[in-house]
Amino acid sequence: MSLQQLIETAYAMVADDKGLLAMDESTPTCHKRFAKLNIPQTEEFRRDYRELLVTTPGLNEAISGAILYDETIRQQTKDGKPFVQVLQEAGIIPGIKVDKSTTSLAGFPGEKITEGLDGLRERLAEYVELGARFAKWRAVITIGEGTPTTGCLEANAHLLARYASLCQEAGLVPIVEPEVLMDGAHTLQRCFEVTEQTLRLVFAQLAAQRVLLEGMILKPNMIVPGLQCPKQNSVEEVADATVSCFRRVVPVAVPGVAFLSGGQSSELASERLNMMNTKYKTKVPWALSFSFARAIQQPGMEIWSGDSANVAAAQKSMYHRASCNRSARRGEYSA
Numbered sequence: 001m002s003l004q005q006l007i008e009t010a011y012a013m014v015a016d017d018k019g020l021l022a023m024d025e026s027t028p029t030c031h032k033r034f035a036k037l038n039i040p041q042t043e044e045f046r047r048d049y050r051e052l053l054v055t056t057p058g059l060n061e062a063i064s065g066a067i068l069y070d071e072t073i074r075q076q077t078k079d080g081k082p083f084v085q086v087l088q089e090a091g092i093i094p095g096i097k098v099d100k101s102t103t104s105l106a107g108f109p110g111e112k113i114t115e116g117l118d119g120l121r122e123r124l125a126e127y128v129e130l131g132a133r134f135a136k137w138r139a140v141i142t143i144g145e146g147t148p149t150t151g152c153l154e155a156n157a158h159l160l161a162r163y164a165s166l167c168q169e170a171g172l173v174p175i176v177e178p179e180v181l182m183d184g185a186h187t188l189q190r191c192f193e194v195t196e197q198t199l200r201l202v203f204a205q206l207a208a209q210r211v212l213l214e215g216m217i218l219k220p221n222m223i224v225p226g227l228q229c230p231k232q233n234s235v236e237e238v239a240d241a242t243v244s245c246f247r248r249v250v251p252v253a254v255p256g257v258a259f260l261s262g263g264q265s266s267e268l269a270s271e272r273l274n275m276m277n278t279k280y281k282t283k284v285p286w287a288l289s290f291s292f293a294r295a296i297q298q299p300g301m302e303i304w305s306g307d308s309a310n311v312a313a314a315q316k317s318m319y320h321r322a323s324c325n326r327s328a329r330r331g332e333y334s335a
């Protein structure tokens, strides 16, 4: 894979005002969401649900790429067609989550580190064989009393850069995802400061590890107050803070910023993305896009609730939320 192809894939992931569907929940995370809706936590139901997602009629009108999970990239529809092929035929680029989730960072109470670097080169080669063209690695940063620490931020930034460099070696576009969590009572200003510090360290490490910025996508949190913060800022304040933070730290060479939804409601995530594009689309060098899991899937998953009779209605909801976010990229979303 040439560098040019890598760059073309990265641009294709954010082209035409489309965005990414994150459907890469690990089995434990998927089960947590199923459990809340009394959906049986079995491989059969996980497969049924992922088939519902990838076969959503019209999904490709709003979705450029789908992030799969190790189990999902190997699965097929009931009719025996690999999910990867279903996506490819719809013109949706298949991608794969390659981190192995988070664990406690030794010596840093309350902070997390992401695992998955061991054997990654070999795993990436297999995913390329299976049809993946991009990958994702998520680092988790927790705001609390005394956290995040520089030790935690540096360790996570280094891992993101090592992962990204291995991806590019394999011909995969790395999605670099440092997520500052919304949990807590911190203010929007605190989220701004922590995100700015995080991204500075991430881009320093990406440079140190010789990652080609033109061949990657950044997947960050928006700048929002903590869920328990008494002051919940307006949509416009969130949009302004998010764009001013990224202007300081995200190099012009990066093709796209594809936000995670992080537990915001579907509507709020779309409204905030819409406001950013309304005010700043032509004023920033990168695409302001989306890579949502919950903000696209949650309403549809609730409609489905594990009952095959609800598949069509659930797919309608998936299509609707995906389309809303495409509209938001154009500054044309209304709730």
Ligand code: 13P
Residues within 6 Å of the ligand: 022, 138, 177, 260, 261, 262, 263, 291, 292, 293, 294, 295
């Ligand atoms: P949410 O949009 O639900 O935050 O998920 C995005 C994601 O892929 C987290 O890694």
